[in-house]
Amino acid sequence: MELSEIKNRFGIIGNDPRLNSAIDTAIQIAGTSLSVLITGESGVGKEVIPKIIHAYSPRKHNNYIAINCGAIPEGTIESELFGHEKGSFTGANEARKGYFETADKGTIFLDEVGELPLPTQARLLRVLESGEFIRVGSSKTQKTDVRVIAASNVNFQHAIRNGRFREDLYYRLNAVPISIPPLRERKGDIHLLFMKFALDFADKYRMPAVRLTPEARILLESYRWPGNIRQLKNVAEQISILEKDRQVTPDVLVRYLPPDDPNQMPVRGCDSGTAGNIQDRDIIFKMLFQLREEMDELKSMVTGTRVVDAPAVGPVHTDHTAHALPVKVSDVPEFPHKLSHDYSITVPAAEVIPEPVKEDDAPRTIQDVNDDMIRRALEKHEGRRKAAAAELGISERTLYRKIKELKINEK
Numbered sequence: 458m459e460l461s462e463i464k465n466r467f468g469i470i471g472n473d474p475r476l477n478s479a480i481d482t483a484i485q486i487a488g489t490s491l492s493v494l495i496t497g498e499s500g501v502g503k504e505v506i507p508k509i510i511h512a513y514s515p516r517k518h519n520n521y522i523a524i525n526c527g528a529i530p531e532g533t534i535e536s537e538l539f540g541h542e543k544g545s546f547t548g549a550n551e552a553r554k555g556y557f558e559t560a561d562k563g564t565i566f567l568d569e570v571g572e573l574p575l576p577t578q579a580r581l582l583r584v585l586e587s588g589e590f591i592r593v594g595s596s597k598t599q600k601t602d603v604r605v606i607a608a609s610n611v612n613f614q615h616a617i618r619n620g621r622f623r624e625d626l627y628y629r630l631n632a633v634p635i636s637i638p639p640l641r642e643r644k645g646d647i648h649l650l651f652m653k654f655a656l657d658f659a660d661k662y663r664m665p666a667v668r669l670t671p672e673a674r675i676l677l678e679s680y681r682w683p684g685n686i687r688q689l690k691n692v693a694e695q696i697s698i699l700e701k702d703r704q705v706t707p708d709v710l711v712r713y714l715p716p717d718d719p720n721q722m723p724v725r726g727c728d729s730g731t732a733g734n735i736q737d738r739d740i741i742f743k744m745l746f747q748l749r750e751e752m753d754e755l756k757s758m759v760t761g762t763r764v765v766d767a768p769a770v771g772p773v774h775t776d777h778t779a780h781a782l783p784v785k786v787s788d789v790p791e792f793p794h795k796l797s798h799d800y801s802i803t804v805p806a807a808e809v810i811p812e813p814v815k816e817d818d819a820p821r822t823i824q825d826v827n828d829d830m831i832r833r834a835l836e837k838h839e840g841r842r843k844a845a846a847a848e849l850g851i852s853e854r855t856l857y858r859k860i861k862e863l864k865i866n867e868k
Contacts, residue, residue: 466512467505470653471646475638479506486633487513492585494570494630495608497637500685506635507566507606516604519563522556527569531854535577536593545594557590557601564604570630571611571622574858578623581605585629605630620862640685644678650686651677654693665703667696673710680714828863831856835865 463469463480486493487510495503504523511521529537536546540555556565567573573581584590585605589598607630616622640647651669659666669677682688692713696705830849838844846856 463509467509469502469505470650471643472649473638473643473646475636476643476646479635479637480509482633482635483509484513486510488515490604491632492604492630493606493633493635494627495606495635495637496613497608497610498639498685499610500687501637501639502686503608503610503637504566504568506637507564507608510606511564511604514564514604516563520560521564521566522560523566523568524556525568527572531574531857534574535580538577539580539590539592541593542595545592549594552592555590555592557584557603558599560603561601562603564606567605567607569609570607571609571613571616575621575623578626582623582626582629585626621858640682640689641680647678647682647689648674650689651693654690655697658694658697662698664697667693667700667703667705669705669710670707672707673705676707676710676714831859831863832865835860 460477460480463484469476469480483493483506493507493510495506497503507523508521511517524537526534536549536553536555538555538557540553540558541549543549543552567581580590584601584603588600588602590601591598611622613622613627617624617627640650648669652666655666655668684691695713696709700709702709831845834845834848835842838848842853842856842860846853849856
């Protein structure tokens, strides 16, 4: 079958070689029952590949179910996937089939599979290995014949190293890997996509389609597009609705593009070895800024401050006659810049109560700082996860997972 026919059928725009390769791979393996793992940044359009595979497979006349694993609460996800028996938990007034039972002989697409809790990952692994599952609250083993296609934008190697994703499940899902390139690496497709969206919105809102000047097109194609196709579509819709002039210049276009900072924290990508867990880094950065505020308060409380170079390990100087170079408080480097020296404060001995230095104190790791920040937030809010998560800037579900990892007893 011609590649152009497939693109027309599923509304795929673009001629990037890697995009074409992903579609070609999907067609080749459609006739098999191999598991498929689709990777790529958020917003690149990973959801279209499972539809292609199912449409050209022997299962095409049976059910196709798409599930966003990140949108289902952790307490109910096993019931959603595998079903439950009547009375198995509060609110289970009747028995219910899960998605794996409903999709028997068909295809299941597990989007954001990297968000699955570890116990659910173990049950999914059993389905992939033997086709067996057990409803919640039941002891009866049932069989299902389902093809599993999964997708995620997480860095699986990082998740595996941190114990958040099972390595054996990763290799089961990754029987056939398919990677979708980010929009910034498909520069030749950006203008085509924009014009397609502009025409769609012109038809939807019954107005002339907007058009880009040559200079605006250059700006469009040079932008980084961290939100990928989803962001491009939003920009096209905003311009189509809000701009009276149908000719879009660079001055107009730039108003709809957030500042393009290539050094900003990247979107989680499966092919980025240094991406890490952004949520953990957010917590650490929050703590750094909090430490900076506390340091500023300390500066304002101390008068006659002197700052000197000090050994990396050693007590604070208490002798105000010690040899010290007078340095202004404003000369102290600001966070989060890396300090080239350790700094200590020299004040009169009568005003200082030195604390003994513990020789067995080990340097704190980033994980220690992260864990301490979580514990402090929970203590501050008396164990209320919602309030603590809001202060930390993470979701309540992520905080719940970290509480379990740290084995924190909530109040």
